[in-house]
Amino acid sequence: MAEISIRNVTKSFQATSVLREVSLNIADGEFLTLLGPSGCGKSTLLRILAGLEVQTGGSVAIGERIVDGVRPKRRDVAMVFQSYALYPHMTVAQNMALPLRMRRLSSWQRLPLLGRFMPGTTATTAEIERDVTRTAKALGIGHLLARKPGQLSGGQRQRVAVGRAMVREPAVFLMDEPLSNLDAKLRVQMRAEIKELHNRLGVTFVYVTHDQAEAMTMSDRVAVMLDGELLQVAPPQQIYADPDDRRVAEFIGSPKINMLEGKVLEAGLANMAGAAFSVPVQVASGTTITIGIRPEAFHVVDSHGLNVLTGSVRMVEHMGSDLFVHLDVPGTDHPVIARLLAERAPQIVSGQTLHLGVKPERLLLFSADGRRLRPEDHAGATVLRMKEHVQ
Amino acid sequence: MSSASSTATKPAASSADRPGTRKALRHHRLAETFTAWSLAGPALVLLVVLFFLPVFAIFAIALTDWQFGASTLSFVGFGNFKEVFADEGFRASLVNTILYVTIVVPGTIILGLVIALLIESGKSFRAFYRAIHFLPFMATLTAMAIAWEALLHPTIGLVNQTLTGLGLPTANWLRDENTVLPALAMIGIWQNLGYAMVLFLAGLKSIPQDLYDAADIDGADLWLDRLRTVTLPMLGPVTMFVFIVVALKAFETFDTVQVLTQGGPGHASEMLLFTLYRESFEYLRTGYGASVAVVFLSIVVALTLIQARVMDKKVHYQ
Amino acid sequence: MSTPHSQGLSAPSAVMRHCVLLITGALILVPFVWMVSLSIKPPGEIFRASFSFWPQQFYGIENYTRALTEAPLPQYMLNGVFVCTMIVVLQIAVCAPAAYALAKLDFPGKNLLFAMVLIALILPHEVLSLPLFILGYQIGILNTYAALILPFVVSPFGIFLFRQFFKTIPDDVIHAARLDGLSELAIVWRIMVPMALPAIIAFAIFSVVSHWNSLFWPLIAVRDQSLMPPPLGIMAFKNEEAGNDYGPLMAASTIVVAPLIIAFLSAQRWFVEGLTGGAVK
Numbered sequence: 001m002a003e004i005s006i007r008n009v010t011k012s013f014q015a016t017s018v019l020r021e022v023s024l025n026i027a028d029g030e031f032l033t034l035l036g037p038s039g040c041g042k043s044t045l046l047r048i049l050a051g052l053e054v055q056t057g058g059s060v061a062i063g064e065r066i067v068d069g070v071r072p073k074r075r076d077v078a079m080v081f082q083s084y085a086l087y088p089h090m091t092v093a094q095n096m097a098l099p100l101r102m103r104r105l106s107s108w109q110r111l112p113l114l115g116r117f118m119p120g121t122t123a124t125t126a127e128i129e130r131d132v133t134r135t136a137k138a139l140g141i142g143h144l145l146a147r148k149p150g151q152l153s154g155g156q157r158q159r160v161a162v163g164r165a166m167v168r169e170p171a172v173f174l175m176d177e178p179l180s181n182l183d184a185k186l187r188v189q190m191r192a193e194i195k196e197l198h199n200r201l202g203v204t205f206v207y208v209t210h211d212q213a214e215a216m217t218m219s220d221r222v223a224v225m226l227d228g229e230l231l232q233v234a235p236p237q238q239i240y241a242d243p244d245d246r247r248v249a250e251f252i253g254s255p256k257i258n259m260l261e262g263k264v265l266e267a268g269l270a271n272m273a274g275a276a277f278s279v280p281v282q283v284a285s286g287t288t289i290t291i292g293i294r295p296e297a298f299h300v301v302d303s304h305g306l307n308v309l310t311g312s313v314r315m316v317e318h319m320g321s322d323l324f325v326h327l328d329v330p331g332t333d334h335p336v337i338a339r340l341l342a343e344r345a346p347q348i349v350s351g352q353t354l355h356l357g358v359k360p361e362r363l364l365l366f367s368a369d370g371r372r373l374r375p376e377d378h379a380g381a382t383v384l385r386m387k388e389h390v391q
Numbered sequence: 392m393s394s395a396s397s398t399a400t401k402p403a404a405s406s407a408d409r410p411g412t413r414k415a416l417r418h419h420r421l422a423e424t425f426t427a428w429s430l431a432g433p434a435l436v437l438l439v440v441l442f443f444l445p446v447f448a449i450f451a452i453a454l455t456d457w458q459f460g461a462s463t464l465s466f467v468g469f470g471n472f473k474e475v476f477a478d479e480g481f482r483a484s485l486v487n488t489i490l491y492v493t494i495v496v497p498g499t500i501i502l503g504l505v506i507a508l509l510i511e512s513g514k515s516f517r518a519f520y521r522a523i524h525f526l527p528f529m530a531t532l533t534a535m536a537i538a539w540e541a542l543l544h545p546t547i548g549l550v551n552q553t554l555t556g557l558g559l560p561t562a563n564w565l566r567d568e569n570t571v572l573p574a575l576a577m578i579g580i581w582q583n584l585g586y587a588m589v590l591f592l593a594g595l596k597s598i599p600q601d602l603y604d605a606a607d608i609d610g611a612d613l614w615l616d617r618l619r620t621v622t623l624p625m626l627g628p629v630t631m632f633v634f635i636v637v638a639l640k641a642f643e644t645f646d647t648v649q650v651l652t653q654g655g656p657g658h659a660s661e662m663l664l665f666t667l668y669r670e671s672f673e674y675l676r677t678g679y680g681a682s683v684a685v686v687f688l689s690i691v692v693a694l695t696l697i698q699a700r701v702m703d704k705k706v707h708y709q
Numbered sequence: 710m711s712t713p714h715s716q717g718l719s720a721p722s723a724v725m726r727h728c729v730l731l732i733t734g735a736l737i738l739v740p741f742v743w744m745v746s747l748s749i750k751p752p753g754e755i756f757r758a759s760f761s762f763w764p765q766q767f768y769g770i771e772n773y774t775r776a777l778t779e780a781p782l783p784q785y786m787l788n789g790v791f792v793c794t795m796i797v798v799l800q801i802a803v804c805a806p807a808a809y810a811l812a813k814l815d816f817p818g819k820n821l822l823f824a825m826v827l828i829a830l831i832l833p834h835e836v837l838s839l840p841l842f843i844l845g846y847q848i849g850i851l852n853t854y855a856a857l858i859l860p861f862v863v864s865p866f867g868i869f870l871f872r873q874f875f876k877t878i879p880d881d882v883i884h885a886a887r888l889d890g891l892s893e894l895a896i897v898w899r900i901m902v903p904m905a906l907p908a909i910i911a912f913a914i915f916s917v918v919s920h921w922n923s924l925f926w927p928l929i930a931v932r933d934q935s936l937m938p939p940p941l942g943i944m945a946f947k948n949e950e951a952g953n954d955y956g957p958l959m960a961a962s963t964i965v966v967a968p969l970i971i972a973f974l975s976a977q978r979w980f981v982e983g984l985t986g987g988a989v990k
Contacts, residue, residue, distance in 0.1 A: 047604075050604075050607075050608060051607070051608075052604050052607060052608070071607070071612055072607040072608045072610075072612065073607065073608070073609075073610040073612050077608065078608060079604070079605070079608045081601045081604065081605060082601075083599060083601045085599065085601035085602050085604065085605035086605075087602065087605075087620065087621065087624070088625070089624040089625070089627065090624075098609050098610075098611065098620065099608075099609035099610055102609055102610030102611050102616070103610050107613075107616075110616075164605075164609070423814055423815060423816060424816040424817060426810075426814065426893045427810040427814040427815075427816035427819070428810075428816065428818070430806035430807060430809060430810040430814075430893060430894070430897070431806065431807040431810040431811065431822060433803050433806075433807070433863075434803050434804060434806070434807030434863050434868060435807070435822060435825075437803060437862055437863035438825055438826070438829055438863055438865070440844075441837070441841070441859075441860055441862075441863060442825075442828075442829040442832060442837065442863075442865070443825070443828075443829070444840065444844075445837040445839075445840035445841055445844070446832060446836070446837065446840075448839075448840035448843070449836060449837070449839060449840055452839065452840070459843070502733075506730070506733055509726050509729055509730050510730065512722070512726055513723055513726045513727075515723075515727075516727070516730075518977060520730045520734060521977075521981070522973070522974060522977050523734040523737055523738060524733065524734060524737055525973075525977075525980075525981065526737065526738070526741070526970065526973070527737060527740075528984065529918050529922075529969055529970075529973055529980060529984060530741070530922075530966045530969065530970060531921065531922045531939065531940055531943075531962075531965050531966050531969065532922060532924075532940075533922070533924050533939075533940035533941075533943055533944055533965075534744075534939075534940065534943055534961075534962035534963075534965045534966045535740055535741075535744075535962070535966065537744075537943065537947060537958060537959070537962050538740040538741070538743055538744035538747075538959065538962055539740055541743060541744070541747055541955055541959065542739065542740055542743050546756075547755060547756050549739065549743055581737065581740070585737075586984070586985065589981050589984075589985050590985060593985070639833075643833060643835065645835070645924065645925050646924045646925075646940070649924065649928070649944070650924075650944055650947070664835055664925070667835065667836075667838075668835075668838075668925065668928070668929070671838070671839045671842075672838075672839075672842070672928075672929050677839065680839055681839055684835075684836045684839060685836075687833070687835070687836060688832070688833070688836045691831070691832075691833050691836075692831055695831045
């Protein structure tokens, strides 16, 4: 059983702090993705799980065992690297056999020439060869075993890297941006293959990426990281629809979520960009809040009113099935972007005035410091709720 | 589809067919050719005069009995080569050179590699250690040879003083035919190991950290396992390159022989370049000297071609 | 060794590393130290069979004065500076335009020219010395500065190195320069060479170091003391009289070796790049 438990892990390089008090539990057999922009510390966290990097503070347990100070070799984890890190001078078969040789053969048995005369070497070597062949067949690279990495395509190398990790049947798979060196089409295909592999093996996967599409499509849960902190850990749909933090809302979704500053007028109503919005949260009137509206939450309405933004169309981008409408709304710094279904939207031209309505339940409200304000909550309760969520 | 492409290309083709356009195109090409040759002209002339004519000349002279200053010469075919290979002095020179190279090359490579590995294994004082070990490679060898002569001096030299102090036997290093070649080889290793070290350091730097990480996770995490799994195999191409380059440098050893031993005692430290120099310019046996030059050239070219072959094969390491 | 790679060595290994490197480094430095040590000792101490680095009687002034006055050492140094400067300037002047033509222009004979450069690159210069000596004799330049400089004014290595570097400069830069009205020669000197400055510097260091240190060709080309570059000069000084007079001889050696060592220590990275240039990539 290999659930992973990360407790208050910190990491700093000299003066820069890369991870701050990260705590996270990963269930056995779960597919968890660490998602964040480059430099957010997600790869460092993965390398700490692998044992390639030692944390400055805190503790990591894999299964029942605290693994702090345990060498990578003894952690029962396998890793797939962004660059694949295949040994270029070895054939595919030798690459895949290496982790098994290192574990199943003694250092005497691994001696260059003498090794094969040691008792048991031949039998173990044959067994390793069988395991390698079986894994290679399962991944569809059985015919490549005699080749060297230099003779393989990007996708084939990727499979070999997965094969090298898979062959030793580890309790945990660690993957560090494994698809980012592939072209877009192959990436989509490999995405599905990795997900399938996870279903088949049923072991714990920890997957690092900066690509939200990968995170959303593959994961059981996504952990969004920024500046060395975990902002939210939740299933993909919840990350998108119910973000805990303004930064999570801004990171997920394309085009980016629209963020509008507003002021609470009275209980249940806020004024923003010349329009009134219903805000079913209990905050004192006069408080500044931010209202997040996803581009796809808008729909065209006939006239101005409650929960309607009005402005003049700056630009229309036709994306085929969708339209991206950029709307200049008086009182906002940036144009508001709306994503409308092409077949449902009326003819829209630049310069015209447009009214965009939003259903109140699709408004995401954030306090001035970026915390999510949920309906039915008042500000104090929100903080409590957030704490529970992270635990 | 096909009609669209034909209409697209037709105007272009017809405009190129127009005499005016063709003329302009030809003119443009001519102008570029003229510019190119006037830019490369001086280099071309000098390459021909300073490299290619001399090479042809050396082959031509090698086939004659010409002596520098003599007004007559006659064609002797391979006579000079027969004489060269029959000559005990030359045979000694060739054997000495090969022996010298077989000491210097492995010595330089092993020491250079070990020092590079040691320097790269830590982070502190890297530049300092690199500078110290590289120093001999760029110090004027003629001057340093004189320092070595003082070090190897039979009575007042530091080497013999140290050996005496340790109760070990001493030697007259540069005057004893048994020790002179190893002594020169030691100087050769001393001079070149910094060069090998720098090349190995560059090679080590180009090994991706990911490979070491992968080795850690795969279980090859002990120093020797990492060395065998990642470091040494990844240094393969560099090692081959260092091998050839150091071999070439060793074949071209001249300064130490000229300054320290003049090939002596007897022929014990005579090496190819020194033979070439003495026969050509001291004894003025021009035809003979040219043959030695041809033999020397063949060795160098052979080594270089091997290197080119090997470097081509390195592709699968990418 | 059990700590991950990125964490560096364990304490005992780190100590071992420094021990071994300090010992090998010290051994490497022995000839330099010995040279300097002898250069400041009086003859009596040199021939005493006991070793100390620092002399009991400091004799440096006398030794260095003799080195500088008894042999025309300042003249040797000046010769070295002059010859090396001329060679490197002429090499760049000849090689850069040719390298530009090979890297960026298209013309019939280009492949042939490049093949010639590659062949010339293989030829060891010593092999050419006999015909070059005869050529020098025929045109009457033996025993002049010209004899020391002329054989080296074109460097196949220079052409090759510059071509490789020029090739990495985008064509659009040249197109823009042409539209701005620069002549092809102006493009070489005002665009390509400044952009390829690292390669030019590396090559210049390579050229200066190898010609400052070279003994073989000067030995053949000049006889007059007034023309000798440092290595030849110091050899003459040794043969002539110094023989066993180690003090002044070591002082002279130190003076010859010093300029490059000082330059190397102050611009280490450039020297390493220059002397291994092209070799690495």
